[in-house]
Amino acid sequence: MSSYSQTSPYYLTGVSQYFLDVMVNRPVPKLYDDQYFMITAAYQYRPDLLAHDLYQNSALWWVFYQRNPNTLTAPPLDFATGVEIYLPKITTLKSTLGF
Amino acid sequence: MGLPTDAQLQVIADYNNNIQIDQKTIDENTAAIGGYQKEINAAQSTIEIDNLNLSNPNLDPKAIPGIQSNIQEAQSSIDENQSYIVGATTAITAAQSNMSLQKQGLADLQSQFTGISAPAAVNSLTDPQLAIPDNTIATSAIQTAPALVPKSFTGYQTQPIPTPTSTPTNVASPATSSIKSAVQNARRQQNRTAQWNLNAVNSDWRVKLSLAQGADYLYKSGNAGILAPLQPTNGVIFPYTPKIDTAYKAQYSPYELTHSNYKGYFYQSSSMDTISISALFTAQNTADANYLLAVIHFFRSATKMFYGQDAQRGSPPPLVFLSGLGDYQFNNHSCLITQFTYSLPDDVDYIRAQYSNQSGHGGTEQSNKYAIPIGGADVSKMRLMSTGQDIAAGAMPSNQFAQASSNPGQGAPTYVPTKMTVTISLLPVNTRQQVSQQFSLADYASGSLLKGGFW
Numbered sequence: 001m002s003s004y005s006q007t008s009p010y011y012l013t014g015v016s017q018y019f020l021d022v023m024v025n026r027p028v029p030k031l032y033d034d035q036y037f038m039i040t041a042a043y044q045y046r047p048d049l050l051a052h053d054l055y056q057n058s059a060l061w062w063v064f065y066q067r068n069p070n071t072l073t074a075p076p077l078d079f080a081t082g083v084e085i086y087l088p089k090i091t092t093l094k095s096t097l098g099f
Numbered sequence: 100m101g102l103p104t105d106a107q108l109q110v111i112a113d114y115n116n117n118i119q120i121d122q123k124t125i126d127e128n129t130a131a132i133g134g135y136q137k138e139i140n141a142a143q144s145t146i147e148i149d150n151l152n153l154s155n156p157n158l159d160p161k162a163i164p165g166i167q168s169n170i171q172e173a174q175s176s177i178d179e180n181q182s183y184i185v186g187a188t189t190a191i192t193a194a195q196s197n198m199s200l201q202k203q204g205l206a207d208l209q210s211q212f213t214g215i216s217a218p219a220a221v222n223s224l225t226d227p228q229l230a231i232p233d234n235t236i237a238t239s240a241i242q243t244a245p246a247l248v249p250k251s252f253t254g255y256q257t258q259p260i261p262t263p264t265s266t267p268t269n270v271a272s273p274a275t276s277s278i279k280s281a282v283q284n285a286r287r288q289q290n291r292t293a294q295w296n297l298n299a300v301n302s303d304w305r306v307k308l309s310l311a312q313g314a315d316y317l318y319k320s321g322n323a324g325i326l327a328p329l330q331p332t333n334g335v336i337f338p339y340t341p342k343i344d345t346a347y348k349a350q351y352s353p354y355e356l357t358h359s360n361y362k363g364y365f366y367q368s369s370s371m372d373t374i375s376i377s378a379l380f381t382a383q384n385t386a387d388a389n390y391l392l393a394v395i396h397f398f399r400s401a402t403k404m405f406y407g408q409d410a411q412r413g414s415p416p417p418l419v420f421l422s423g424l425g426d427y428q429f430n431n432h433s434c435l436i437t438q439f440t441y442s443l444p445d446d447v448d449y450i451r452a453q454y455s456n457q458s459g460h461g462g463t464e465q466s467n468k469y470a471i472p473i474g475g476a477d478v479s480k481m482r483l484m485s486t487g488q489d490i491a492a493g494a495m496p497s498n499q500f501a502q503a504s505s506n507p508g509q510g511a512p513t514y515v516p517t518k519m520t521v522t523i524s525l526l527p528v529n530t531r532q533q534v535s536q537q538f539s540l541a542d543y544a545s546g547s548l549l550k551g552g553f554w
Contacts, residue, residue: 032497040486053479054494090493 006099009062028066028096040067044081055072055090061090103212107208114205114314128187128194135180135187142180149173306341306376306423308523309334317400319394326400328386328393329344335394337423341378347371371554372526374421374434381518388452391515398439398523418528420552431552438524450516527554 018060047061320324
């Protein structure tokens with residue numbers, strides 16, 4: 001277990017000496033009532049900004065990639081205007097990630 | 100009192116000369132002290148350097164006596180210059196003391212001749228308090244004239260005039276106190292004038308309609324609801340200068356004389372017609388919208404009587420008080436609202452107002468127009484709203500059963516036009532007690548009754 005915080009994608013990933021081990025994925029569940037969102041110019045290439053505005057924590061930028069693995073694959077440049085994604089709820093994140 | 104004689108003018112001139120001499124003495128001695136101090140510093144530097152040389156182990160022993168002689172010489176120079184400084188300081192102190200006495204004597208002397216203007220040199224040297232305009236001091240000084248005549252000038256013809264060089268210890272102290280009193284009076288007068296000017300400039304002269312001072316209903320009640328935005332302004336303030344129509348009438352009934360070319364008239368009564376106010380309101384943000392909604396609803400409410408479940412049931416619609424445009428236009432003039440007309444235009448945008456708490460500021464996009472969104476949740480909220488999508492903080496889904504799911508405030512939103520005109524008809528009211536016990540045409544004509552709210 002690494003010393004990364006619970007909001008980090010590497011929280012479950014081990015650390016071998018000074019090196020990260022093979023990444024342990026932290027999937028975000030897909031719920032039927034997740035909000036649909038089309039990325040606007042205000043958030044283009046800025047998943048951290050959207051995470052800050054939604055969850056008050058920019059470190060959660062990666063949850064959009066976990067929630068939309070088929071749409072978002074190459075952060076952050078695929079987080080572009082017009083891309084349609086689903087937003088995980090803060091309650092889902094809290095229960096899944098445990099922060 | 101009266102014009103000074105030549106001898107008295109000569110005394111004044113002597114006072115001025117002495118003051119100038121004292122000032123010159125002070126300046127010269129101050130400059131000299133600076134020179135003395137420089138010499139002391141130089142001598143101290145010499146002593147330090149010589150001491151360093153003496154502490155040098157490689158110093159030629161033959162040079163030691165010469166260095167020690169230099170040190171002694173420098174020390175004696177320091178002592179000498181220090182004594183000069185003491186002397187110069189003493190001279191400055193004496194000159195300052197003498198100058199202050201000269202000024203006092205001159206001031207006392209001037210108090211007798213306030214009708215004449217003192218020489219410019221005197222004004223610049225005398226106490227700054229005397230910079231009050233001459234006419235102001237003269238007025239006050241005249242009132243206390245008997246006390247102002249110093250003893251040194253009583254019986255001037257038979258007694259020698261004290262020369263300025265003899266320190267004017269015989270100056271009467273009442274004169275000084277009278278001057279102070281005059282100066283204080285002048286300052287008070289200036290303060291009053293300044294305060295009056297300040298009030299005239301700073302007072303809020305916008306037109307306003309408010310409830311009575313002790314009222315506990317409508318926006319002054321504990322649960323004001325959507326009228327709460329009117330609480331901070333204590334009534335409806337018209338943000339733009341409204342159009343106010345008033346008409347004062349005197350009614351006469353004619354009588355027709357038989358076989359006459361003209362009619363005659365009997366005076367019947369005087370009265371005021373209905374006052375009509377036409378006002379523009381705009382709403383550019385939620386706070387403005389809340390205020391406009393409160394204004395509309397206040398006028399609607401103020402045309403209804405207390406009835407049914409009200410504590411004041413049976414009471415007629417409340418009195419309102421019109422103020423604005425200064426003391427002599429509308430000064431808490433009491434009136435009744437007889438008609439409130441407003442039209443919701445179809446050619447302007449509408450803005451959402453939201454009542455959510457007693458302060459009247461809902462949780463909509465801009466609850467306080469004076470707040471500077473410099474960070475935090477305000478910016479985030481605004482950025483999310485700027486997307487035009489129904490996304491709230493936390494990405495939580497909105498209630499699908501709520502009709503106004505996009506409203507981040509509480510309850511259903513209400514929309515008001517961004518620009519609208521309202522028209523209010525007021526009936527001027529004066530109580531019978533006011534009319535019978537306070538009214539006087541003389542007072543009314545002088546304007547004093549306008550401040551009492553007389554129409």
